[in-house]
Amino acid sequence: MTSSPEKSYPKFDGIPKSTGETIYADDIQLPDMLYAKLVYSNTPFGKIKKIDCSRAQKIEGVVGFLTGKDIPISYGILPVSQDEYALAQDTVRYVGEPVVAVLAVDELVCEDAAEKISIEYDKYKPVMDIDSALNPAYNKIHKDSRADANIHKSIPLDFGDLLENGTGYDYEREDIIFYQGSNHLPMEQHSCVAVFSKSGRLTLYSSTQTPHYVHRTLSKVLGLPETKIRVVATPVGGGFGGKSDPFPHEIVASKFSMIYKKPVKITLTREEVFYTHRGRHPVLMKIKTKWDKKKLDSIRSMEFHSILDGGAYGSYGVATTYYTGALQTVTYKVDNYSFRGTRVYTNKPPCGPKRGHGTPQPRFAVEVHLDKVAEDLKVDPIELRKKILVKDNTITANWLKVSTISLDECIDKVLEASKWKEKFGKLPYGRGIGFACSSYLSGAGLPIYWNPLPHSAVQLRADRSGLVTVYCGAADIGQGSDSVLVEIVSKILGLDPFKDVALITSDTDLTPVDLGSYSSRVTLMCGNAAIQAAQRLKEFIIKAISAELKCGENEIDFRDSHVLVSNGKKQLSFKEAVIMAEKKFGALCTTGSYAPPPSPGKFKGSGVGPSPCYSYSSAIVELAVDPDSGLVNMEKIWVAHDIGKAINKMLSIGQVEGSVYMGLGEALYEEQIFRKGVHKFPSILEYKSPTSLEMPEIETFLVERPDPNGPFGGKEVGQGPLLPIPPAIANAIYNAVGVRIDELPFTPEKVLKGLKLKKEGKEARVGFNKFPEIKYPPALKVKTQGQGGDGTAEGVEEYVHRGT
Numbered sequence: 001m002t003s004s005p006e007k008s009y010p011k012f013d014g015i016p017k018s019t020g021e022t023i024y025a026d027d028i029q030l031p032d033m034l035y036a037k038l039v040y041s042n043t044p045f046g047k048i049k050k051i052d053c054s055r056a057q058k059i060e061g062v063v064g065f066l067t068g069k070d071i072p073i074s075y076g077i078l079p080v081s082q083d084e085y086a087l088a089q090d091t092v093r094y095v096g097e098p099v100v101a102v103l104a105v106d107e108l109v110c111e112d113a114a115e116k117i118s119i120e121y122d123k124y125k126p127v128m129d130i131d132s133a134l135n136p137a138y139n140k141i142h143k144d145s146r147a148d149a150n151i152h153k154s155i156p157l158d159f160g161d162l163l164e165n166g167t168g169y170d171y172e173r174e175d176i177i178f179y180q181g182s183n184h185l186p187m188e189q190h191s192c193v194a195v196f197s198k199s200g201r202l203t204l205y206s207s208t209q210t211p212h213y214v215h216r217t218l219s220k221v222l223g224l225p226e227t228k229i230r231v232v233a234t235p236v237g238g239g240f241g242g243k244s245d246p247f248p249h250e251i252v253a254s255k256f257s258m259i260y261k262k263p264v265k266i267t268l269t270r271e272e273v274f275y276t277h278r279g280r281h282p283v284l285m286k287i288k289t290k291w292d293k294k295k296l297d298s299i300r301s302m303e304f305h306s307i308l309d310g311g312a313y314g315s316y317g318v319a320t321t322y323y324t325g326a327l328q329t330v331t332y333k334v335d336n337y338s339f340r341g342t343r344v345y346t347n348k349p350p351c352g353p354k355r356g357h358g359t360p361q362p363r364f365a366v367e368v369h370l371d372k373v374a375e376d377l378k379v380d381p382i383e384l385r386k387k388i389l390v391k392d393n394t395i396t397a398n399w400l401k402v403s404t405i406s407l408d409e410c411i412d413k414v415l416e417a418s419k420w421k422e423k424f425g426k427l428p429y430g431r432g433i434g435f436a437c438s439s440y441l442s443g444a445g446l447p448i449y450w451n452p453l454p455h456s457a458v459q460l461r462a463d464r465s466g467l468v469t470v471y472c473g474a475a476d477i478g479q480g481s482d483s484v485l486v487e488i489v490s491k492i493l494g495l496d497p498f499k500d501v502a503l504i505t506s507d508t509d510l511t512p513v514d515l516g517s518y519s520s521r522v523t524l525m526c527g528n529a530a531i532q533a534a535q536r537l538k539e540f541i542i543k544a545i546s547a548e549l550k551c552g553e554n555e556i557d558f559r560d561s562h563v564l565v566s567n568g569k570k571q572l573s574f575k576e577a578v579i580m581a582e583k584k585f586g587a588l589c590t591t592g593s594y595a596p597p598p599s600p601g602k603f604k605g606s607g608v609g610p611s612p613c614y615s616y617s618s619a620i621v622e623l624a625v626d627p628d629s630g631l632v633n634m635e636k637i638w639v640a641h642d643i644g645k646a647i648n649k650m651l652s653i654g655q656v657e658g659s660v661y662m663g664l665g666e667a668l669y670e671e672q673i674f675r676k677g678v679h680k681f682p683s684i685l686e687y688k689s690p691t692s693l694e695m696p697e698i699e700t701f702l703v704e705r706p707d708p709n710g711p712f713g714g715k716e717v718g719q720g721p722l723l724p725i726p727p728a729i730a731n732a733i734y735n736a737v738g739v740r741i742d743e744l745p746f747t748p749e750k751v752l753k754g755l756k757l758k759k760e761g762k763e764a765r766v767g768f769n770k771f772p773e774i775k776y777p778p779a780l781k782v783k784t785q786g787q788g789g790d791g792t793a794e795g796v797e798e799y800v801h802r803g804t
Contacts, residue, residue: 008650009497012483013235013476025191025207025234030263033193034063036256037110037266038249039100039117040275041092044128044347044677045139046121048090051100055116061109063260065117066101071255073221077213077245077352079449081314083142084350086221086251092121093141093312094347095677096275101252103264126347126677130284130307133344134772141312141345148775150345152310153318155325156779157605159397160336160787162301169290169300173376175369176768178743179361179726181282181309182670183274184354185689188237190276191267194253198261203230206250209243209475210516213448215508217246218254233506236517239477240662241353242278244518245315274682278352279672281320281343282309283361286771287369293377296387298333306362307772308343308351315352317343319448319608323358326609328366329396331407331439331616332388336784337397342774348674353518355662356719359440360726367436367727368742371734380424381731382415382435397784399601399791400609404707407437407616410640413701418620418638424735431624431635432736436727438617440720442644442710443521445599445610454593456525457512458533460489462588466561466575468493468501468537470530473514474522475506479718480651481522485530487647488711492534494558495574512591520716523647524612525594527711532592540588544581545572597709603782603793612709615716616642619660619724625736627755630748632668632733634694637725640701644715649702656700656721663725665689668745742767 016022053065068089076082088099100117104110124139132138133150141150163169192206202224208214211233219226236243249266256264268276286305306324310317325339356363374381386408394402414435415421423433447455459471470489476482482503490497504510514526538558546553549565557564563577564570572580582588599610619639625632637660646652669688673680681687706713726744734740739754742765750766758764783789 008648009483009487011480011651012486012497012503022235024188024237025193025205026267028193028205028265030193030195033263033265034103034105034256034260035107035110036101036103036253036264037107037114038098038252039102039114041088041095041097041099041119043092043121043123044095044126045141046092046123048088048092048099048119049122050120052118053100055118056102056113059109059113059116061105062113063103063105064256065103066252066255067099071221071251075217075221075246076314077316077448078314078318080318083314086248094349096272096349097312098248101256103256103260128346128348128674128677130309130344131772133346134774141347145345152314152343152345153321154774154776155321155339155341155605156776157325157339157398158779158781159338160784162303162336162338163290169292171293171377172288172290173369173373174286174288175365175372175742176771177285177287177365177368178768179283179285179364180744181280181351181672182354182666183277183279183672183687184238184240184242185684185687186238186240186242189268189270189273190243190247190249191265192250192253193263193265194257195263196257196261201228201230202254202258203232204250204254205232205234207236207243208233209236209239209477209518211475211506211508212473212513212515214246214250218251221251222254222258230507230509233475236475236477239517240355241357241518243477244353244516245278247276270684271682274679275349277311277349277672278315280354280666281351281358281361283307283324284768284771285362285365287365289369289373291373296379296384298335298388301336302328302334303338304328304362305340305771307774309346310343311346311348311350313350315350316357317351320353320358322605322608324362326398326400327359327439328362329398330390330400330402330614331437332385333390334397335786340776347677355659356440356722357519360666360723363438363723364727364730364744367724368730371731382411382420385437386411395600395785398609399599399606399782401600403613403709404644404705405614405616406642406703406705407618409703410616410618410642410701411437413640413703414618414620414638417699418622420620423622430627430736432732432734433620433622434728434730434732434735435618435620436724436731438720438723439614440716440723441519441611442524442613442615442716443596443611444519445596446607447515454595455521456514456529457591457593458485458526458529459512460533460537460590462537462578464575464579464582466500466573466578468495470501470503471511472505472526472530473508473511474526475517477517479517479522479655480648481517481526483651484523484527484647488527488530489534492531493538493574495561500561500574520719523714523716524710527647527714528594529592531711532594533590534592536590536592537588540585540590541577541581544584545577547584548580600791602791603780605780606791613644613707613715615720617721617724619728621725621728621732623729623732623736625733625751627737630751632746632751634664634696636697636699638699639721640703641717641721642703642705642715643717644707644710645704645713646702647712647714652702652717653700655717657698659719659721660698660725661690661695663722664695666744667726667729671745738764740765
């Protein structure tokens with residue numbers, strides 16, 4: 001294995017972004033460009049009776065209109081959820097659903113025209129929460145949902161023996177936990193520019209995390225061959241999962257450009273971004289665990305139920321539902337496991353993937369629950385967790401393979417730095433300390449649409465100037481993936497990343513297919529592909545030099561933009577070495593690709609959760625709670641992350657602390673809530689999110705133990721460190737004032753409510769007390785490895801992992 005880069009270079013795109021040189025989608029200006037705006041539903045649920053554009057049509061500068069009949073083909077990011085339309089067909093399902101599009105000479109004319117378009121509806125009673133969605137008296141949002149409720153997806157999975165006969169355990173606990181939804185809040189709003197050429201070719205420039213999937217969607221919806229479409233992902237000013245779907249504005253801009261043969265731009269307002277959403281699912285959860293108090297070396301069984309409020313459409317929701325039940329077993333040893341997951345439709349903007357996709361919610365439930373278990377059993381909460389940690393090379397109860405886990409070292413780092421043993425249970429009233437752990441994927445094990453092809457690919461070209469150009473389809477969404485690719489290639493070839501390497505990304509005409517920037521997949525998957533491509537280029541150069549200079553291949557070394565022969569007795573510039581190789585082999589172009597190893601699980605649903613390797617995090621927070629106001633003041637956060645091997649430590653620490661920031665916002669401030677379908681605060685001014693003034697001191701530890709599946713041994717770092725922050729804060733609040741808040745966010749009102757209950761002698765707990773009963777189809781029953789299972793379900797036809 002080649003050693004990892006040790007020097008932390010600045011971000012490859014740092015200078016252009018910080019000086020204003022970077023061209024984002026909304027910065028693009030083209031000759032004769034027109035502007036479009038979407039007109040949205042103002043009712044959460046209803047049938048479209050009439051659309052009247054006559055007043056808007058009279059405005060000078062208006063060019064044209066589109067309605068649902070002009071774009072009648074459905075689409076969706078998942079093959080199983082092709083339920084969206086660029087413009088509503090006959091029914092609107094949430095406030096903010098696009099109904100009409102207007103095209104004009106500038107944005108001001110668009111806005112004026114949009115206000116003059118009249119839409120009439122037959123209004124239905126909206127479904128606005130989980131209880132209503134499960135009530136058969138409400139209208140069906142989608143015809144294909146379950147007959148007795150607005151249920152999108154139900155998942156019943158059982159792994160092993162759930163100890164229902166009453167033996168094998170002597171303690172059990174059950175808790176109900178709720179995690180509120182939230183928005184991604186990217187700095188850059190969604191924007192795109194579509195250009196349809198006179199030769200019949202469409203180019204879309206868009207702020208997207210998934211250019212490959214947008215490319216496929218445009219072909220389907222617009223009826224163009226994929227060879228006639230080019231998608232260029234412009235630099236993304238923040239994504240966090242919110243730009244992972246194909247969106248109506250991308251399709252509408254493209255359709256307008258096809259009709260009028262001119263460039264068309266659409267840029268959403270901040271309010272429109274809130275309604276476009278695809279953010280964190282609100283999830284109601286119930287967790288029940290059984291334990292053997294004498295051993296406490298594992299969780300004997302865990303039953304986990306989740307109900308997701310998915311909004312009006314599918315988006316990534318089926319995958320999200322599986323994710324709420326997938327990763328509980330890769331952190332702590334769970335002998336037997338049962339999962340029940342349900343996603344319901346409601347008349348709200350669709351939810352989707354937000355940083356940590358489907359896993360912060362169950363992680364919050366598990367970590368709060370474990371603290372309660374520790375208190376019941378009179379065990380230190382950290383010691384309890386350390387007793388039940390998963391080990392290296394484990395296959396879990398639900399057939400996920402853990403390669404390496406350094407969570408024990410992460411725990412030790414934060415425990416020592418925070419002086420946990422001197423503080424836990426010993427701080428004065430109003431001050432508290434709390435702990436939590438987490439795990440996350442380093443890339444998803446399967447593609448969104450199943451096929452046997454690579455998930456990522458990288459191409460390299462070395463030219464006679466000595467420049468190496470890297471071509472990759474992945475989009476840098478701020479996480480630093482461009483820097484990672486350049487540094488990997490530079491390290492292998494001994495080059496300066498800022499002088500000797502160029503990078504072209506996210507262009508479906510120029511770069512090889514990459515499935516997108518999500519699931520923390522880019523560093524691992526594109527990184528491994530880049531290593532393969534760079535090693536192949538290096539081999540060409542070595543063979544050419546060896547033949548030309550009559551030296552052994554093992555005598556050749558690459559360093560400081562030079563190639564050294566025989567311990568430096570002869571030295572070539574990298575440019576000279578490339579010319580020598582081109583003379584022997586012709587143009588120097590190499591490729592590398594990556595597909596993850598197959599998962600041991602083969603049952604239906606086993607495609608969500610597998611990963612080449614998992615990252616791990618632990619966090620301790622220290623805070624103060626004002627019992628008079630209920631305000632929570634964060635004092636310090638210690639966080640340690642099992643990163644495998646950091647390719648760039650400076651950028652990695654930035655990703656950890658960015659995750660901490662987002663976790664803090666979700667824990668204390670953020671909530672995506674609605675009144676009669678209307679978003680309560682769709683603006684940055686009103687939607688509460690922490691600023692630099694609210695951020696406490698953060699002490700970050702990167703725990704490095706290379707994983708054999710990662711590039712240079714590296715794992716993900718962009719999402720996992722978010723997960724332990726909300727439960728650590730909840731546990732610290734309880735430690736400070738004795739109040740359990742079992743739902744996010746932890747607002748002052750909830751703290752005061754808990755303190756009032758405590759004063760009245762009641763249980764000082766704020767949260768849901770009832771969990772809805774849902775009728776599930778028969779569960780898939782899968783034997784664990786310990787029971788002699790082979791990863792298949794009993795009596796059920798299996799999914800094919802590779803192939804069709």
